[in-house]
Amino acid sequence: MTTPIFITGTDTDIGKTFISALLIEAWGCNYWKPIQTGLDSDPGDTFTIKKLLEQSLGVPKTTTIFQPQLEYMKPLSPWRCTILENKPSINIEELKFPATKDNLTGSKYTIVEGAGGILVPINKTSYTTDIIKHLDASVIIVARSELGTLNHTLMTVEILKQNKIPILGVILNGDINNDNALTLSELNVKIIAQIPKANSLKDVVDLVPALETILS
Numbered sequence: 001m002t003t004p005i006f007i008t009g010t011d012t013d014i015g016k017t018f019i020s021a022l023l024i025e026a027w028g029c030n031y032w033k034p035i036q037t038g039l040d041s042d043p044g045d046t047f048t049i050k051k052l053l054e055q056s057l058g059v060p061k062t063t064t065i066f067q068p069q070l071e072y073m074k075p076l077s078p079w080r081c082t083i084l085e086n087k088p089s090i091n092i093e094e095l096k097f098p099a100t101k102d103n104l105t106g107s108k109y110t111i112v113e114g115a116g117g118i119l120v121p122i123n124k125t126s127y128t129t130d131i132i133k134h135l136d137a138s139v140i141i142v143a144r145s146e147l148g149t150l151n152h153t154l155m156t157v158e159i160l161k162q163n164k165i166p167i168l169g170v171i172l173n174g175d176i177n178n179d180n181a182l183t184l185s186e187l188n189v190k191i192i193a194q195i196p197k198a199n200s201l202k203d204v205v206d207l208v209p210a211l212e213t214i215l216s
C-alpha cells in the first residue's frame with residue numbers, strides 16, 4: 001500500500017525535518033511522524049514540514065501529510081514522556097500507518113520520521129529500531145557533515161546492521177565536507193547527497209538524486 005522510508009538521525013536536532021521536507025519536495029512522497037514529543041515548546045515536525053514545503057514550491061500534488069499517532073508535551077524521548085506525563089506505555093505493535101487506499105493522494109512512498117536517533121527508547125524494552133522493524137522500513141540516516149560525524153554515523157550504521165535493517169544511505173547535512181563523504185564511502189557507507197545549509201528547499205532540491213537510484 002505504501003512503502004516506508006524511515007528517516008533517522010545520528011542525533012536529535014541534526015536536520016532530519018528539513019531533509020525530510022527536501023525529500024518530499026524532490027520525490028513527492030507522503031509524510032508521517034508516528035510519535036511526536038516536545039509539543040509544549042515546538043509546533044511539531046508535521047507543522048514544520050508543511051511550512052517548509054509551502055515556503056518553497058508548495059506541497060506536491062502526490063503528497064499526503066499524515067498526523068502523528070502519539071503526541072507528548074515534553075521535549076524528551078517517548079519513553080520518558082509516557083512516564084512523566086502519566087501516559088500508558090507505548091505498544092509498538094499498535095503503531096499503524098494512517099494510510100488507506102482512500103486517503104493517499106498519489107505517492108507509493110512515505111517518509112517516516114523518527115524522534116531523535118535509532119536507540120531512542122520507546123518504552124522500557126524497545127527502541128526506535130523496533131519501530132523500524134515493525135514497519136518493515138528501509139532507512140536513510142541524516143548525519144552532520146562536520147568533524148565527529150564519522151563516529152556517530154558508523155555507530156548508527158553498526159546498530160542498524162546488527163538489527164538487519166536495510167540502509168538506503170546517508171545524507172550529510174551542513175557545510176560540504178568531501179573528505180568525510182569520501183571516508184564514509186571508503187568504509188562502504190553510501191552517501192546519497194551532501195546538503196549545505198539553505199534558506200529554502202528549492203535552493204538545494206536539485207542536489208537530491210532520483211528516488212529510483214536510491215532504491216536500486
Ligand SMILES: C[C@@H]1NC(=O)N[C@@H]1CCCCCC(=O)O
Nearest residue numbers: 012036037038075076077115116
Ligand atoms: C524533542 C524532540 N521531539 C521529537 O519528536 N524528537 C526530539 C526528542 C528526541 C529525544 C532524544 C532522546 C535522547 O537521545 O537523549
